[in-house]
């Protein structure tokens with residue numbers, strides 16, 4: 001049988017003899033460019049860097065929120081030119097799968113690219129999260145906001161709500177859109193329009209710390225924007241936004257941020273949402289010579305500055321592993337953001353080291369330089385350098401609030417499965433309900449992450465089951481299904497070499513024996529899965545299937561809940 005993947009090995013080796021180390025960076029966005037620039041600065045010409053991306057342009061997206069208000073313009077740049085300026089090469093293509101044993105990256109439309117080190121910086125894909133809402137994903141959605149503004153101005157829309165869904169999102173654009181809409185209406189003398197902002201956060205932009213939250217709350221207040229915190233938007237319909245588990249906010253139109261998902265890449269561990277687990281140096285859990293940085297990783301804050309810091313940490317580790325004299329610093333996230341408001345500037349700084357923003361402060365000076373929306377050690381000055389040649393127009397201090405705060409590197413977004421469970425429990429109240437423990441099977445197949453796919457396939461066949469739970473030191477770390485086996489086969493891996501860890505779903509959605517069956521049903525329906533692992537603490541103790549749940553769940557409840565997570 002002929003191999004579908006062509007290989008460029010011979011071409012690469014012959015053209016790059018001077019560079020024994022070939023770092024392949026999958027991606028052409030913030031993390032990819034920052035890593036390429038960092039590697040050039042650290043290793044000069046000792047490392048050859050190749051960028052691989054399906055899209056030939058680098059998009060500078062933050063100003064997408066300003067575009068509908070004519071306060072900024074989204075710019076894009078030729079990646080091949082940027083790569084050349086960063087001392088790298090650019091190849092069009094999409095990373096599809098990784099064969100770590102052979103150090104080959106399989107790409108679409110077809111090809112196998114050899115690497116010494118692979119850095120995955122593929123970003124995340126925005127998916128609509130709230131049914132019936134207008135999803136604002138970025139540059140492509142400017143027209144939708146412009147049309148909404150025209151409808152408001154014409155008096156056809158009187159109540160607008162900006163909604164932040166639960167899950168992995170960068171909430172800042174929702175605040176910016178709400179504030180800029182209010183400012184835009186005020187300058188046009190349009191009155192009587194109700195603007196709301198619905199967010200699961202405890203405080204507005206809570207990640208930035210207390211003082212930033214206070215300033216943002218005051219700004220929202222000044223503009224008459226009604227804030228609903230700790231509220232989970234579910235679906236927009238007929239003049240209202242439904243909340244989970246109950247409650248509504250009246251709204252003629254709902255503008256929602258998307259939920260982000262990582263692109264599926266075979267041969268690397270990914271969570272159910274497609275995010276890749278990494279250590280503080282950017283190394284993909286359990287793999288050697290494969291790193292990841294940016295929105296594609298499991299770090300919950302999906303932001304350009306954070307992506308750049310992860311890229312810097314990975315670049316240092318990659319350079320050190322290649323023999324460059326550098327001490328790799330672990331990722332230590334500092335969140336810096338410039339909040340576009342369309343009005344007076346306020347500079348804020350928060351330091352979370354002592355707790356939730358207690359030491360944050362306000363200032364009238366920029367907190368980083370150049371004062372860009374996306375803050376990258378190498379990328380920001382690099383992009384600022386393009387400004388002279390018609391590059392970026394950054395917002396001025398008249399229209400922004402810069403904020404800076406140190407985050408916990410191990411920070412984790414509250415898991416959606418836990419949020420759903422507690423929302424269901426709240427809604428069920430004291431009513432007696434059936435729990436997972438009553439229907440689960442208690443003898444699941446448990447395998448180890450370093451087992452080969454061949455070994456596990458054999459055990460699945462013997463036990464006649466379609467999935468196996470993956471445990472490490474007694475802790476559930478993944479689930480492997482027969483579908484994953486098929487993906488691996490399609491990826492042309494050798495079943496005696498490929499390891500469970502590379503093909504499993506990492507950090508799977510799980511329930512406990514005390515979870516209400518309704519919650520289990522919602523989780524399975526929302527995620528289109530038929531089985532859920534059951535854990536006690538972190539230890540796998542069983543499996544529950546959709547059939548068991550549907551047979552036993554009390555009826556009626558499922559219809560009103562579960563959207564929007």
Ligand SMILES: Cc1cc2nc3c(=O)[nH]c(=O)nc-3n(C[C@H](O)[C@H](O)[C@H](O)COP(=O)(O)OP(=O)(O)OC[C@H]3O[C@@H](n4cnc5c(N)ncnc54)[C@H](O)[C@@H]3O)c2cc1C
Nearest residue numbers: 027028029030031062094095122123138294295303304305
């Ligand atoms: C409207 C909006 C406003 C924002 N505002 C801000 C802001 O003010 N400040 C801020 O810091 N951040 C902001 N962000 C977030 C910021 O844009 C992202 O966090 C950042 O771009 C993430 O960088 P990344 O390199 O991980 O991914 P991206 O920059 O998205 O780059 C991903 C790259 O990977 C490529 N790719 C995709 N799939 C594959 C594949 N399979 N193989 C190879 N390549 C692939 C893509 O083509 C792209 O080149 C905003 C985002 C949006 C949408």
